[in-house]
Amino acid sequence: MSLEIIEKLLEGFPLSVILETDDQNMTINEPYYENIALPHIVTRDGRFWACSFDTVYALSQEGIDRFSFYFCSSPEIYGVVSTSSFDQGRVMLRAGTIKRFTSFSFQTFGHQATLLYDHRCQHELGRVERAIQQAASLFVVFLDEEGFWNIHPVVLPQKYLGRNEFFLQTSGIIYPMMFRSERYLSECLSIADRLLKNESLWRLGFQEMQMPAHVAFYWLRSDGTYQAIYDQNKTPQPVRRYSELRVYAVSGFLDGAME
Known part of the structure; x- marks a missing residue:
């Protein structure tokens, strides 16, 4: 199960x-x-x-x-x-x-979320950009350097103007x-x-x-890199690489409007 x-x-x-x-x-x-x-x-x-x-x-x-x-x-x-x-x-x-x-x-329960981006096979960010413009609720699913899958809501999504790159900041949580x-x-x-x-x-x-405790608070970029909160005060700041990243929009918000 x-x-x-x-x-x-x-x-x-x-x-x-x-x-x-x-x-x-x-x-x-x-x-x-x-x-x-x-x-x-x-x-x-x-x-x-x-x-x-x-x-x-x-x-x-x-x-x-x-x-x-x-x-x-x-x-x-x-x-x-x-x-x-x-x-x-x-x-x-x-x-x-x-x-x-x-x-x-x-x-x-509930409907499957809308997949906007999959790092393994997608490099066009138009769906992510439109989701940001339409104030969609996003969440990420990513495989970190330690082999853990992490799923967290996104509180700050950004799509850079003039370049094909986005930046996502997750909602933070403290867990044992x-x-x-x-x-x-x-x-x-x-x-x-x-x-x-x-x-x-x-x-x-x-x-x-x-x-x-572990503080789960991440910054993820579409270039394959991410940072954890523990990296902030380190000099130089380490750059971590995720193996997989998927960006979803909560189902129902953008259905039929993303094509």
Whole structure:
């Protein structure tokens, strides 16, 4: 199932998670369904991680905290990342097991996005330019130097006048390093394993932990290069190369208007 979902994600389908709760496993008054959109995705080796926007707010003694939800395809763990806790490269997170839910499923509902550009076989940027001019919502799918596929919304698209080149800046997200590191995933799995073996724990909810974080914020160019936020203060600034880049427009906005 994970491989089928990953294939659809790379082809431009949106990802959501559908959850059903019950009052026996959750500290709630009555059961409910919920749907969480997951626009930030990282995948490699048949596993994917997905994050919501970090727009969940909570009031604390220090002020307003920002959170994002995260989910993993395998093993089936989920949790909450406190993006406002990011300090010296580390972040606070909570990890839980999907066993808490009555039902749980990843879904690629909705229409496939419109492919505007594929770096492997396309060098004409007219479709990207028209999408920018029509204020389309864009997102990118790219294969980075470490072999990870990254999917992120675009917040700043630019097409240079007078030359056949574009520049895309992604929406940023902070996620735990276990998305990209087997070492830190193993640490989280040991905690998740304790949850799975102890029914009172997984019914209670989450286990808190601190972990190194990765800030996913990228600048991509149509010339095959990109930069990460970690490159900004380096002299000289390193130039990274992606293996693949696809640019999509959210389906429905430009259908029939791009030819």
